[in-house]
Amino acid sequence: MPAYLSGFGNHHASEALPGALPEGQNSPQTCPYGLYAEQLSGTPFTAPRTQNRRSWLYRIRPTLSHWGAFQKVETGDWRSAPAREVEVPPQPLRWNPLPLPDGEVAFPQGVHTLTTCGDAGAGHGMAASVYALTRSMHDAYFYNADAEMLFVPQQGDLCFHTEMGLIEAEPAEIVVIPRGVKFRLEIDGPVRGYLCENYGAPFQLPERGPIGANGLANERDFLYPQAAFEDREAPSKMYVKWGGDLWATDLAHSPLDVVAWHGNHAPYRYDLRRFCPMGPILFDHADPSIFTVLTSPSEVPGTANIDLVIFPDRWLVAEHSFRPPWYHMNIMSEFMGLIHGQYDAKPNGFAPGAASLHNRLIPHGPDAEVFAAANHTDLKPQKLEGTLAFMLETRLPQQVTRWAWKSSMRQVEYGLYGQKLEPHFLSPLPEGEGSAKTIGFEQGEGEMFQSEPPAGSSPSPGLDRPPSPSGRGKGRAT
Numbered sequence: 001m002p003a004y005l006s007g008f009g010n011h012h013a014s015e016a017l018p019g020a021l022p023e024g025q026n027s028p029q030t031c032p033y034g035l036y037a038e039q040l041s042g043t044p045f046t047a048p049r050t051q052n053r054r055s056w057l058y059r060i061r062p063t064l065s066h067w068g069a070f071q072k073v074e075t076g077d078w079r080s081a082p083a084r085e086v087e088v089p090p091q092p093l094r095w096n097p098l099p100l101p102d103g104e105v106a107f108p109q110g111v112h113t114l115t116t117c118g119d120a121g122a123g124h125g126m127a128a129s130v131y132a133l134t135r136s137m138h139d140a141y142f143y144n145a146d147a148e149m150l151f152v153p154q155q156g157d158l159c160f161h162t163e164m165g166l167i168e169a170e171p172a173e174i175v176v177i178p179r180g181v182k183f184r185l186e187i188d189g190p191v192r193g194y195l196c197e198n199y200g201a202p203f204q205l206p207e208r209g210p211i212g213a214n215g216l217a218n219e220r221d222f223l224y225p226q227a228a229f230e231d232r233e234a235p236s237k238m239y240v241k242w243g244g245d246l247w248a249t250d251l252a253h254s255p256l257d258v259v260a261w262h263g264n265h266a267p268y269r270y271d272l273r274r275f276c277p278m279g280p281i282l283f284d285h286a287d288p289s290i291f292t293v294l295t296s297p298s299e300v301p302g303t304a305n306i307d308l309v310i311f312p313d314r315w316l317v318a319e320h321s322f323r324p325p326w327y328h329m330n331i332m333s334e335f336m337g338l339i340h341g342q343y344d345a346k347p348n349g350f351a352p353g354a355a356s357l358h359n360r361l362i363p364h365g366p367d368a369e370v371f372a373a374a375n376h377t378d379l380k381p382q383k384l385e386g387t388l389a390f391m392l393e394t395r396l397p398q399q400v401t402r403w404a405w406k407s408s409m410r411q412v413e414y415g416l417y418g419q420k421l422e423p424h425f426l427s428p429l430p431e432g433e434g435s436a437k438t439i440g441f442e443q444g445e446g447e448m449f450q451s452e453p454p455a456g457s458s459p460s461p462g463l464d465r466p467p468s469p470s471g472r473g474k475g476r477a478t
């Protein structure tokens with residue numbers, strides 16, 4: 001079990017050999033052990049200090065020496081934005097879990113993109129993919145120049161051998177690999193999960209505002225690897241995702257040859273079970289932004305390129321409230337996945353490994369069964385347990401890939417789930433009355449009156465109180 005360095009965005013320092021990290025300067029005339037010094041930047045040199053990301057790598061060979069002739073490689077079902085491949089009507093979309101492949105599939109194959117938005121080259125937006133792999137990468141390495149990568153394992157452990165060291169992750173943990181960091185992904189058996197490529201600003205922790213200095217995702221739970229290196233000569237392949245395409249070159253050695261490093265542009269792991277949720281402790285259902293783990297800000301304040309939001313175990317205690325998510329139409333678009341358990345708004349049809357897309361201003365909310373139960377349930381404190389869903393919320397509408405649209409995993413009927421929601425309007429009108437009538441109030445001379453009082457009802461003071469549920473009316477305008 002590797003030991004990790006703890007603290008989100010810290011300027012970590014680690015050496016795999018004693019004294020490998022230069023003292024007091026980044027770029028000595030001769031580096032310890034005859035290493036090469038290389039700076040890897042994740043933000044422009046002049047980015048404000050709070051956002052600035054860069055690391056210094058002390059390595060056996062500079063990355064430049066890995067540079068051979070690159071050949072373009074088929075990306076399979078992996079797509080990069082912009083990818084406007086199909087026209088999709090405005091409707092909720094959902095996909096069953098990706099089946100595990102029969103044959104041998106290693107990263108970077110086995111990635112299937114469901115949605116993209118923005119533009120990888122222009123540096124905004126994201127891609128949401130699912131992956132299914134059956135074997136480790138052998139003498140193969142990868143880095144992404146287009147995107148920071150957020151891995152959300154859903155089944156099976158992942159072991160990333162990165163330039164900065166080893167990161168292991170199991171389902172319920174996430175791994176973020178920044179742009180330009182090379183790795184080899186090893187697995188023990190078949191694995192499945194989600195991959196978000198973030199084309200925008202690197203993920204950071206959200207502000208806590210009045211919450212204070214603690215809670216939500218706490219800084220110290222973010223774990224960075226200790227330096228570890230490979231001094232290995234072997235015919236190898238290095239894949240680079242660059243300009244929306246996949247390229248490969250041959251290498252004669254492992255590029256994971258970083259003996260020491262320091263800086264804050266480095267891969268990390270976070271256990272989502274460490275998230276300390278805050279919620280409504282008296283009434284109502286809060287906006288899901290209270291569960292933001294990480295955010296990739298855009299240039300517009302409060303308008304994220306991506307928010308990673310989770311729905312973890314928690315107590316529901318709100319009084320006289322509809323406790324599940326409310327019905328809504330959201331300007332941000334919502335890609336969701338389920339790591340384990342049941343998601344409270346959609347207990348059926350949304351299995352672990354499944355994915356859904358509620359795009360910009362597509363109406364959605366709890367299904368009819370959830371509504372019926374939540375509407376009448378006894379509001380004792382209730383613990384949601386053994387559940388972990390997540391959402392990638394972006395300010396941009398998401399484009400669906402051709403693969404996702406045509407895939408047999410897509411639940412073709414899902415877009416109609418809302419039609420099962422019946423009206424429960426307690427009409428004040430006698431049965432049969434009121435069809436095609438407009439009932440309302442008009443502002444008269446200093447008094448309120450009903451424009452067309454229904455027969456048998458008192459003309460004044462009008463409908464000042466809704467009928468009680470015990471006197472449930474049937475009449476409804478058709």
Ligand SMILES: O=C(O)Cc1cc(O)ccc1O
Pocket residue numbers: 286287288324325326328330334345358364365391
């Ligand atoms: O749509 C969803 O299931 C995600 C979601 C959850 C919630 O509690 C409030 C809003 C929201 O979009």
Ligand SMILES: [Fe+2]
Pocket residue numbers: 328330334358364
């Ligand atoms: Fe939603």
